[in-house]
Amino acid sequence: MRLRAFFVRIAFLSLSIAGVVEVGRAQAPTAWTITGARVADGTGADLHKANVRVVGDTIVAIGQEPPQAGDRTVDGTGLVLAPGFIDVHNHSTDGLATDPEAPSQIAQGITTLLVGPDGSSPKSIADYLAARRASPATVNVATMVGHATVRQQVMGDDYRRAATSSEVEQMATLVDRAMREGAMGLSSGLEYIVGSYATTDEVVELAKVAARHGGVYISHIRDEADLTMDAVRETIAIGERAGLPAQITHIKLGTVGVWGKANEVVALVEAARARGVDVTADAYPYLAWQSNLKVLVPNKQYKDPASVKEALDDVGGGKNIQFTRLARFPQYVGKRLSEAAAAEGVSEVEFFIRIADDEVGIIGHTMAEPDLRAFYQQPWVMVASDGGVANNHPRGAGTFPRVLGRLVREQGWLTLPEAIRKMTSLPAARLGLSDRGRIAPGARADLVLFDPSTIIDRSTFEQPRALPEGVRMLWVNGVLVWRDGAATQERPGRVLTR
Numbered sequence: 001m002r003l004r005a006f007f008v009r010i011a012f013l014s015l016s017i018a019g020v021v022e023v024g025r026a027q028a029p030t031a032w033t034i035t036g037a038r039v040a041d042g043t044g045a046d047l048h049k050a051n052v053r054v055v056g057d058t059i060v061a062i063g064q065e066p067p068q069a070g071d072r073t074v075d076g077t078g079l080v081l082a083p084g085f086i087d088v089h090n091h092s093t094d095g096l097a098t099d100p101e102a103p104s105q106i107a108q109g110i111t112t113l114l115v116g117p118d119g120s121s122p123k124s125i126a127d128y129l130a131a132r133r134a135s136p137a138t139v140n141v142a143t144m145v146g147h148a149t150v151r152q153q154v155m156g157d158d159y160r161r162a163a164t165s166s167e168v169e170q171m172a173t174l175v176d177r178a179m180r181e182g183a184m185g186l187s188s189g190l191e192y193i194v195g196s197y198a199t200t201d202e203v204v205e206l207a208k209v210a211a212r213h214g215g216v217y218i219s220h221i222r223d224e225a226d227l228t229m230d231a232v233r234e235t236i237a238i239g240e241r242a243g244l245p246a247q248i249t250h251i252k253l254g255t256v257g258v259w260g261k262a263n264e265v266v267a268l269v270e271a272a273r274a275r276g277v278d279v280t281a282d283a284y285p286y287l288a289w290q291s292n293l294k295v296l297v298p299n300k301q302y303k304d305p306a307s308v309k310e311a312l313d314d315v316g317g318g319k320n321i322q323f324t325r326l327a328r329f330p331q332y333v334g335k336r337l338s339e340a341a342a343a344e345g346v347s348e349v350e351f352f353i354r355i356a357d358d359e360v361g362i363i364g365h366t367m368a369e370p371d372l373r374a375f376y377q378q379p380w381v382m383v384a385s386d387g388g389v390a391n392n393h394p395r396g397a398g399t400f401p402r403v404l405g406r407l408v409r410e411q412g413w414l415t416l417p418e419a420i421r422k423m424t425s426l427p428a429a430r431l432g433l434s435d436r437g438r439i440a441p442g443a444r445a446d447l448v449l450f451d452p453s454t455i456i457d458r459s460t461f462e463q464p465r466a467l468p469e470g471v472r473m474l475w476v477n478g479v480l481v482w483r484d485g486a487a488t489q490e491r492p493g494r495v496l497t498r
Contacts, residue, residue: 028070029055029056029057029478030055030056030072030478030479031053031054031055031056031068031070031071031072032053032054032071032072032073032074032445032475032478032480033051033052033053033054033066033067033068033071033072033073033074034051034052034054034073034074034076034081034447034449035051035066035067035073035074035075035076035077036049036051036075036076036077037049037050037052037076037077037079037080037081037449038076038079038080038081039052039062039080039081039082039439040080040081040082040083040416040417040420040439041083041438041439041440042082042083042420042421042424042425042428042437042438042439043421043425043438044417044418044420044421044425045417046417047080047416047417050062050063050064051063051064051065051066051067052081052439052447053065053067053068053071054445054447054475054478055478056445056478057444057445057477057478057479057492058442058443058444058445058478059439059440059441059442059443059444059445059447060441060442061441062439062440062441074449074473076449078451078453079449079450079451079452079472080416080449080450080451080452081439081447081448081449082109082420082423082424082439082447082448082450083111083420083424083425083428083436083437083438083439083443083446083447083448084109084110084111084112084424084436084446084447084448084474084475084476085108085109085110085111085112085383085400085423085424085448086110086111086112086114086423086424086427086428086431086433086436086437087105087110087112087113087114087384087385087387087399087400087427088114088218088247088249088282088382088384088427088430088431089114089117089218089249089250089282089284089384089385089386090105090113090114090115090117090384090385090386090387090388091115091117091386091387091388091389091391091396092105092113092115092141092388092389093115093116093120093121093122093128093143093388095388095389095390096113096115096132096137096139096141096389097131097135098389098390099389099390100135100136100137100138100491100493101137101138101487101489101491102137102138102139102389103467103487104387104388104389104390104391104396104397104465104467105138105139105388105389106138106139106471106474106476106481106482106487107397107467107468107471107482107485108397108398108399108400108401108468108471109400109401109448109450109471109474110139110385110400111139111140111436111446111447111448111474111475111476112139112140112141112142112433112436112446112496113139113140113141113142113388114141114142114143114144114184114427114431115141115142115143115144115388116143116144116145116146116183116187117144117146117187117189117218117220117249117386118146118148118187118188118189118192118220118249119146119147119148119149119151119187119188119189119190119192119194119195119220120146120148120149120187120189121143121144121145121146121149121178121183121187122143122149123149123153124181125143125145125177125178125181125182125183126181126182128143129143129181129182129495129497132493132495133494133495136491136492136493136494137491137493138476138481138482138487138490138491138492138493139476139481139493140436140446140476140477140493140494140495140496141493141494141495141496142182142184142431142495142496142497143182143183143184144183144184144185144186144187144218145174145175145178145179145183145185145186145187145210146186146187146188146189147186147187147188147189147195147198147203147206148188148189148192148194148195150171150174150175150178150206151163151171151194151195151198152194153171153174154167154170154171154174155167159194159197160197161197162197162198162199162202163198163199163202168202168205168206171202171205171206172205172206172208172209175206175209175210176209176212176213179209179210179212179213179215180213182495182497182498183210183215183497184215184216184431184432184496184497184498185210185215185216185217185218185244186206186207186209186210186215186216186217186218187217187218187219187220187249188203188217188218188219188220189219189220190203190219190220190221190222190231190234191220191221191222191223191224191231191295192220192295193294193300196222196300200234200237200238203238204237204238204241204242207238207239207241207242207244208242208243208244210242210244211242211243211244213498214432214498215244215498216244216245216246216247216430216431216432217235217238217239217242217244217245217246217247218246218247218249219235219238219246219247219248219249220249220250221234221235221248221249222234223298224250224252224253224254224289225253225254225255225257225258225298225314225315226255226257226258226314227298228253228254228258228261228265229261229264229265229268232248232265232268232269233268235248235279236268236269236272236277236279239277239278239279240272240277244278245278245279245280245430246277246278246279246280247279247280247281247282247430248269248279248280248281248282249281249282249384249386250282250283250284250289250384250386251265251281251282251283251375251381252283252289252367252371252372252375253265253367253368253371254289254315254364254366254367255314255315255366256314256315256316256366257314259367259368259371260368260370260371261371262370262371262374262375263374265375266374266375266378269281269378269380273380279380280380280381280382280426280430281375281378281380281381281382282381282382282383282384282427283372283375283376283381283382283383283384284383284384284385284386284387284395284399285372285376285383285395285399285402285403285406285407286367286393286394286395286399286402287365287366287367287368287369287372288322288363288364288365288366288367288393288461289363289364289366289367289386290324290361290362290363290364290386290391290392290393290395291361291362291364292359292360292361292362293352293355293356293358293360293361293362294356296311296312296314296315296321296362296364297311298311302352302353302356302357303353303356305349305353308349308352308353308356309349312337312348312349312352315364315366316366317338317348318336318337318338318341318348318351318352319336319337319338320336320364320365320366321336321337321338321362321363321364321365322334322335322336322337322362322363322364322365322461323335323336323337323340323360323361323362324361324362324363324392324393325359325360325361325392326340326355326358326360326361327358327359328355328358329355334461334462337351337352337362361392363393363461373413376407376413376414376422377413377414379418380426381422382422382423382426382427382430383399383400383403383419383422383423383427384399384427385399385400387399390465391464391465392464392465393461393464394457394459394460394461394464394466395459396459396464396465397457397458397459397464397465397466397467397468398457398458398459398466398468399457400423400468401455401456401457401468401469401470401471402456402457402468403419403422403423404416404419404450404452404455404470405454405455405456405457405468405470406456406457407419409452409453409455416452424437424438425437425438431496431498432498433496436496444477444478445475445477445478446475446476446477447473447474447475448471448473448474448475449471449472449473449474450470450471450472451470451472452470454469454470455468455469455470455471456468456469456470467485472484476492476493477492477493477494478492479492
């Protein structure tokens with residue numbers, strides 16, 4: 001035993017000499033001081049020039065003090081320093097495993113992603129979060145538990161009906177487990193096939209479970225077209241009856257018949273908030289949405305010519321529907337439905353019916369700018385992408401710079417401090433992330449340094465993955481992950497739970 005101890009000690013000392021282990025002295029945490037930048041603290045307050053000092057993963061000082069000896073110093077003159085952006089609707093659930101560097105996300109200034117949206121999440125929240133801890137990404141990640149995911153776990157393929165009370169109890173057990181394992185709340189996609197058959201009462205019962213754990217309810221509501229008002233009322237009712245915060249995700253008016261009615265939606269939400277219902281929304285800065293072909297036909301009669309014609313008329317015709325995935329006709333990916341139908345020598349309705357049974361991805365160019373502006377100017381609407389790693393909609397690589405470059409700088413819809421608030425402290429508060437979303441002593445050092453005069457999106461519908469410009473540096477938990485157009489190869493992202 002003495003001989004073994006001798007060799008162990010010799011090995012340990014050898015590592016010390018090699019610099020792998022320092023005997024008797026802990027390595028000092030990295031310290032940064034960003035000097036001279038205009039600070040947007042995330043609260044919506046006016047920008048002010050200050051030096052910000054970070055030690056390890058924490059902001060320790062904000063003021064005029066010069067850097068201390070040994071600090072890594074960054075000159076922020078002419079730039080804006082803000083909290084890292086928090087994306088509360090992100091589809092990188094699998095993408096963080098396949099592309100953990102996530103350049104399309106960090107190039108935007110995003111430091112935290114909320115995945116598991118639209119009712120679809122990992123089946124096991126515990127396993128998913130364990131995998132993210134074992135193999136960190138550049139960004140922090142949190143997840144929702146999906147209503148459709150638990151619904152299909154309980155009902156299998158027999159989901160085209162209302163659930164029984166016993167089935168709802170089984171779903172509630174799964175939601176409870178997911179919340180205990182670290183989910184931030186319940187997401188739903190009531191316009192999508194699995195969730196669409198659920199009653200309001202079913203969703204309320206599951207939302208009550210999330211409420212007991214301090215969770216939030218975030219919903220792709222039941223209709224974003226002609227029945228939007230009813231769908232908004234349902235979302236408000238779910239939050240009110242279940243007693244938890246509710247969020248309308250990617251709030252929009254997606255068909256011709258409801259264009260110009262944003263003020264009616266706003267009035268519904270404002271009335272609910274006035275009586276104490278905690279309801280908010282998020283939006284992406286584009287006039288086009290991304291989904292599957294079937295979502296166009298609310299009555300699910302995908303082979304009925306009259307239903308299909310009504311659906312296409314509702315969105316202004318096939319010229320407004322662009323294909324992103326079309327396995328049997330790959331030559332039409334990127335083309336409009338009207339173009340594909342003409343090339344095939346058939347009507348738009350006939351071509352729709354021909355591909356109705358396929359897995360078809362689409363982008364719908366069916367929204368009006370005045371409605372988007374009306375939503376963005378509400379103080380309770382935050383910025384979110386509905387994008388993610390390897391996304392084929394330009395929002396996946398462009399959302400946050402687009403807001404700062406186009407909606408703030410070019411169009412003046414929002415002030416810069418207010419836009420930053422919608423990207424930082426507002427989503428942080430919604431998710432209960434008390435130590436993120438602000439630049440304040442004691443907050444986690446998720447920070448983005450950008451040039452307000454040049455920041456802009458470069459992704460388009462033709463080149464949806466083109467990276468934006470203007471983000472100079474990005475820190476996640478005090479570690480630099482992006483610098484002047486390139487990732488640093490560091491992966492300091494953490495799993496965030498309530």
